[in-house]
Amino acid sequence: MIEAIGLDADDTLWENETFFRVTESEFVTLLADHCDPEAVSGRLYDVESANLRRYGFGIKGFMLSMVETAIELTDGRIDGRAIGRILELGQDMLAHPVLLLDGVEQALDALASRRLILITKGDLIDQERKIAASDLAERFEAVEILADKTPEAYARVLGRHGIGADAFVMAGNSMKSDILPVLELGGHGVFLPREVTWVAERAEAPDHPRLHHLEAIADLPDLVARLESGM
Template sequence: MSPAASLSTIGFDADDTLWQNEHFYRLTEQRFAALLADYAEPEQLSGRLLEAEKRNLQLYGFGIKGFTLSMIETAIELTAGRVSAATIGEILAAGREMLSHPVETLPLVRETLEQLAGSFHLVLITKGDLFDQERKLAQSGLGELFDAVEIVSDKNIATYERIFGRHGGPEHSMMVGNSLKSDIVPAIQAGSWGAYIPHDLTWVAERVEEPVGEPRFRRLGHIGELVGLVAEIAESRR
């Protein structure tokens, strides 16, 4: 498949690509560490919490609800079942606050989407809790700029083959996101372009090596560079 195949569809990740997300997880984890300071050092607690999150992904999926349940499970394990009802209540309150936190759109997102809308078929492809992702999209005010919205339980090769298959074909599509593991590598393996935009905070479970040898892989400094990349790809077809 030629890396210069024409581009008609652009898929966008949401969390930490269009708006802040991991930042609120980190703040909540700090709050969680303070609650359990008598039982574990912050680094030890983070490790135990990460183990619980990975273990529970198949049960709860991605998102704040699964994160909250994993915090409760970790608290029970670390305290050998002695965690107080008041502490569990604090953990639940922290989860509720995350679910109601205002959406903070990242710089240059709206301007970039507005420049691409109309010329390309824009698809939001996000994973996680359905209600929470719908809430964030509505609050972001970006929904009108997308031609389609796909909220999925996970992102893998089959996900992109299926979604881009409905929206022009993988070979004519690009996925834009901050996660190499979920947004970029599987999209490229499905036959699409992958535009990687690193975020200062990325969950450790989403980190893999950059596919630097792939002709359809691009790394951008920020989302504002996407318009230029799309123009470059279009020029290469002439």
């Protein structure tokens, strides 16, 4: 029997990564007189990756990484107005409305009798803002906001809620964060790919009996039913 279903938030329930890429495009344009566009994007990614341990995942860390990248690529010549514009870009992201993805509400309606746990990661304040703005919180038995999604972090979540790993299903768009750690624990991973996924969240899909691929979240209730019928 499936005891509980975990659902990722960003880019599984609502749009997220496209806003980062739009902002990155504006950032690249801002530095066009100083550096080649590809070099700006490449350096920003390197700086973001190095800063994850300092700032964690989320918009605020992205803002600080853009500022650091701009200072570095201009040898400190970036002016205050440009820094102000970078901060405005980040603030616009923080104020952006939450846009639910197609099929989310229908899937949650069909799973209403199940134990549903929202498991996301990133900046606590921003994640809480998006969850509140989504009007989905009441659909979930619990909400877990993690600093990172590791096997150990998932194990703690399952332990807190008394869920056996082999009876747990986790659905999300990140192979690295939503799928692989849960497979390692013995659970089921449901991969819901998106057209735009941050490169740091990508990973090779393993050949695994508990890995399931869906094109749309609307198909999740039927998959859960099939999994139970085969148990």
